[in-house]
Amino acid sequence: MVANTDPKPATRLESVQVLRGFAAMLVVLIHAVQRQDRIGNPAEWLSTFSYVGAIGVDLFFIISGFVMALSMQRYEGGSGALTFLRQRAYRIVPSFWIWSAVFGALIVWQGWTIVPMQVLNTLTFIPIFDFGDYEAPVLGVGWTLAFEAVFYVVVSVVIMLRLPAWSLIPIIAALVLVPTLDTANWVGVRFFFNSILLEFALGVLAYLLWSKGWLRRSLVFAGAIGGLAVIAMLLPGKDGNLYLTPPIYNNSLSALRALVWGVPCFFIFLAVLEMKIGGGSVTRLMKLVGDASYSIYLTHQIVFFAIGWTALQGDLEAVLMIVAAAAFGILAYRLVEAPLLYRARSLRAQRHLGAQT
Numbered sequence: 001m002v003a004n005t006d007p008k009p010a011t012r013l014e015s016v017q018v019l020r021g022f023a024a025m026l027v028v029l030i031h032a033v034q035r036q037d038r039i040g041n042p043a044e045w046l047s048t049f050s051y052v053g054a055i056g057v058d059l060f061f062i063i064s065g066f067v068m069a070l071s072m073q074r075y076e077g078g079s080g081a082l083t084f085l086r087q088r089a090y091r092i093v094p095s096f097w098i099w100s101a102v103f104g105a106l107i108v109w110q111g112w113t114i115v116p117m118q119v120l121n122t123l124t125f126i127p128i129f130d131f132g133d134y135e136a137p138v139l140g141v142g143w144t145l146a147f148e149a150v151f152y153v154v155v156s157v158v159i160m161l162r163l164p165a166w167s168l169i170p171i172i173a174a175l176v177l178v179p180t181l182d183t184a185n186w187v188g189v190r191f192f193f194n195s196i197l198l199e200f201a202l203g204v205l206a207y208l209l210w211s212k213g214w215l216r217r218s219l220v221f222a223g224a225i226g227g228l229a230v231i232a233m234l235l236p237g238k239d240g241n242l243y244l245t246p247p248i249y250n251n252s253l254s255a256l257r258a259l260v261w262g263v264p265c266f267f268i269f270l271a272v273l274e275m276k277i278g279g280g281s282v283t284r285l286m287k288l289v290g291d292a293s294y295s296i297y298l299t300h301q302i303v304f305f306a307i308g309w310t311a312l313q314g315d316l317e318a319v320l321m322i323v324a325a326a327a328f329g330i331l332a333y334r335l336v337e338a339p340l341l342y343r344a345r346s347l348r349a350q351r352h353l354g355a356q357t
Helices: 014-038 050-074 077-109 116-124 142-160 165-177 195-211 216-234 254-273 281-291 293-307 314-356
Strands: none
Touching: 014 050, 014 254, 014 281, 014 293, 014 314, 050 142, 050 165, 050 195, 050 254, 077 116, 077 142, 077 293, 077 314, 116 142, 142 165, 142 195, 165 195, 195 254, 216 254, 281 293, 281 314, 293 314
């Protein structure tokens, strides 16, 4: 027999799960309005504040930093680092590949072209083979998963070296200070040393405050700052182009976004973190959206593609797309993501049982 190295389940915080769902719906909002603008059927009322939906990505990165800092305590050493990476792959890769294939088939059917580098970046997440300009994956939202994957690599190194969770903060700070000049113009260097990684570090900082018990005493203060943060996030607006993705790919506006959107989102996250989530139908729906947030994030553009035939006007069609995206995402979670996760847990359990005998 060998020692029990199977990690115990991580603590589930309902408030974080609800915030995850809120972040997903923010992203759905901005993409719905952007689509209406592209087809010349603008959602005039929603467009007045829709670009703020881009902060859903910043919230996702902060949540990821918090959750990874919380869960990495279950792993240790080289074998723990490999287990961590394998479990993260189980969590994000199958669903992403499945929905990328579906979306790819739809756009090819419509006569659009998919270049080989898009396929490679879909398969590798991190743009390992990409030179020149970054080619987003077939499913465009996968660009955020590239940064998630970079963060997972950093976390795995910390686990392998048996360093504490707090060490992620200075390590990430050191990475983003590295000049991103690269004579070979390799796109990957702009991901590994991108200032947007600071938002993951903010999530780690939130974990440290929470785990030390310092958060409860400052909850009211954090909530007040979070309220002001909503106003602060409106200031850069469209003029600053912070809601666009290319300035994040090439690291030109990443530091500014981490400052003017990431820091306010950090305080919002702190304010929400220890909120007590009660019962009721609305709360159950919020939790369900949170559970399905990854599927909603991956499938909402497929839903938009399918709804394009409606004759509704801008705002009405945008609202329909947002509601339909949530509904289809929940269905995708129940029928695809959850069974895949159940299968992955079963395989891990079988592997662990085999290692003990």
